[in-house]
Amino acid sequence: KRRYDMTVNMPGPFLLPIFGSGFIFKRRDVQDSLGIVRDLSVNYGTICRVWIFHQLAVVIRKPEVLETVLASPKYITKSSLYDFLELWLGDGLLLSAGSKWHSRRKIITPKFHFKILEEFVEIFDRQSKILAQKLEKHLDGKDFNVYPYITLAALDVVCETAMGTKINAQTDPDCEYVRAVAEITTILTERFINIWYRSDLIFKIFAPKMKERQDYAAKVLHDFTERIIEERRNALLIEQMNKDSNAPQEDTDVGTKRKLALLDVLLQSSADGKPLTNADIREEVDTFMFEGHDTTTSAMSFTLYCLSRHPEVQKRAFQEICEVIGTDKNKPVTYRELQNLKYLECVIKETLRLYPSVPIIARRMIEDTKIDDYLIPVNTNVSIPIFVILKDPKLFPEPEKFNPDRHLLENSDEKTNPYSYIPFSAGPRNCIGQKFAMLEMKSTVSKMLRHYELLPMGPEPIPVLNLVLRSTNGIHIGIKPRQY
Numbered sequence: 473k474r475r476y477d478m479t480v481n482m483p484g485p486f487l488l489p490i491f492g493s494g495f496i497f498k499r500r501d502v503q504d505s506l507g508i509v510r511d512l513s514v515n516y517g518t519i520c521r522v523w524i525f526h527q528l529a530v531v532i533r534k535p536e537v538l539e540t541v542l543a544s545p546k547y548i549t550k551s552s553l554y555d556f557l558e559l560w561l562g563d564g565l566l567l568s569a570g571s572k573w574h575s576r577r578k579i580i581t582p583k584f585h586f587k588i589l590e591e592f593v594e595i596f597d598r599q600s601k602i603l604a605q606k607l608e609k610h611l612d613g614k615d616f617n618v619y620p621y622i623t624l625a626a627l628d629v630v631c632e633t634a635m636g637t638k639i640n641a642q643t644d645p646d647c648e649y650v651r652a653v654a655e656i657t658t659i660l661t662e663r664f665i666n667i668w669y670r671s672d673l674i675f676k677i678f679a680p681k682m683k684e685r686q687d688y689a690a691k692v693l694h695d696f697t698e699r700i701i702e703e704r705r706n707a708l709l710i711e712q713m714n715k716d717s718n719a720p721q722e723d724t725d726v727g728t729k730r731k732l733a734l735l736d737v738l739l740q741s742s743a744d745g746k747p748l749t750n751a752d753i754r755e756e757v758d759t760f761m762f763e764g765h766d767t768t769t770s771a772m773s774f775t776l777y778c779l780s781r782h783p784e785v786q787k788r789a790f791q792e793i794c795e796v797i798g799t800d801k802n803k804p805v806t807y808r809e810l811q812n813l814k815y816l817e818c819v820i821k822e823t824l825r826l827y828p829s830v831p832i833i834a835r836r837m838i839e840d841t842k843i844d845d846y847l848i849p850v851n852t853n854v855s856i857p858i859f860v861i862l863k864d865p866k867l868f869p870e871p872e873k874f875n876p877d878r879h880l881l882e883n884s885d886e887k888t889n890p891y892s893y894i895p896f897s898a899g900p901r902n903c904i905g906q907k908f909a910m911l912e913m914k915s916t917v918s919k920m921l922r923h924y925e926l927l928p929m930g931p932e933p934i935p936v937l938n939l940v941l942r943s944t945n946g947i948h949i950g951i952k953p954r955q956y
């Protein structure tokens with residue numbers, strides 16, 4: 473009653489006793505969660521409220537208010553909508569809150585220093601070379617779904633950079649870890665779409681077989697991460713002993729010459745004076761495995777799609793690649809060259825504007841909070857519909873137009889108002905992997921353009937929010953060998 477009274481003046485759909493506005497789901501396919509949120513934002517203004525039974529959500533897309541929410545260190549607690557991810561990710565960086573989140577963010581931030589990212593360029597390049605080879609079989613003039621190929625490449629990249637371990641997903645897609653990632657992603661997606669299944673109890677009672685499969689996949693993933701942590705911990709100890717005894721150091725795959733993976737940073741870190749335990753490290757590594765591959769897969773697949781449908785943009789991007797990297801398609805790319813692919817960066821940014829990998833984010837208010845003219849009650853989920861904001865005509869004129877040039881301008885919105893162009897969110901809880909992601913995406917997309925001309929073939933994608941933005945019918949393109 474108190475929460476109802478507090479939000480009674482806020483615009484929002486009609487309320488029925490007990491059910492609240494649950495009927496907004498009834499009229500549509502639940503898969504169309506983006507459509508539901510878009511309609512709410514369009515019909516009820518820049519701030520609106522929705523009651524579903526006893527749960528209250530407030531949807532905000534007003535730029536000035538967004539800044540208040542995203543920039544403030546006070547509003548960093550994630551909404552309960554993220555809870556079902558915990559079984560894989562534990563209480564890692566994406567889900568944690570309070571002092572735990574602060575101390576972990578401090579430990580992990582140096583991993584994204586440009587010196588470390590520079591070392592990863594070799595990995596990006598090697599994996600995208602394999603990807604180019606894998607796509608050769610589609611030089612048959614027919615369209616194909618590029619999404620599954622990109623998923624495996626992104627998985628290889630994140631495994632090697634986060635854990636310092638090769639799983640060779642592209643060459644061995646049938647390995648147990650890769651299958652478990654696919655299985656858990658499918659099941660979590662199912663639980664995301666079917667909101668009843670988000671409750672552990674309902675899921676256990678009504679989908680016992682799926683629950684069994686979910687638990688098995690989670691166990692495979694956790695066991696794998698734990699084994700790697702243990703191996704790296706031992707390798708570090710041996711390194712340390714060798715250093716102490718001045719013995720010559722071996723250059724093994726896990727030796728000192730290897731690149732510093734996230735795992736190494738965590739193994740050498742401590743929180744409150746104590747080293748992190750294997751369980752602490754596991755949740756962070758698992759978080760990176762999830763956040764670091766699904767998001768980039770979505771963005772890279774949609775970028776290839778956009779390039780295939782806009783030949784003039786593709787031509788300009790390819791010209792830039794020839795100028796910056798040269799015309800030898802097999803030459804490994806460098807960090808500096810990737811930095812200099814400015815137009816390609818605009819292409820990726822524009823793709824993320826139209827197809828943001830993370831279309832909605834949400835916070836939970838841990839106390840009554842004054843936002844704009846409203847006092848929002850404690851425990852309200854505040855949702856930020858990134859995909860609606862990125863198509864706001866006031867912020868992005870001709871919002872449906874694919875126009876990478878809008879990001880070239882000195883006075884582009886992302887510079888003048890970082891709280892409008894927010895595919896990576898903004899403020900203290902923004903995406904920690906943003907620079908990593910941009911480098912990986914530039915490396916992979918440029919490699920594709922160096923090998924292939926992308927052709928506008930196959931059905932148009934049907935974007936849908938399934939954990940990240942995907943397409944219900946895949947992302948189809950055609951390819952032919954690139955002529956220099």
Ligand code: HEM
Binds near residue numbers: 567771897
């Ligand atoms: C196109 C690629 C990507 C996009 C669009 C993206 C987007 C986002 C967004 C919107 C958030 C905020 C989530 C929220 O508030 O609920 C986020 C957080 C996060 N991202 Fe990314 N991300 C991308 C790639 C990556 C990569 C490659 C990594 C790791 C290597 C990564 C790691 C993380 C982590 C750990 C967080 C949680 C940060 C925190 O809460 O402190 N992301 N990302």
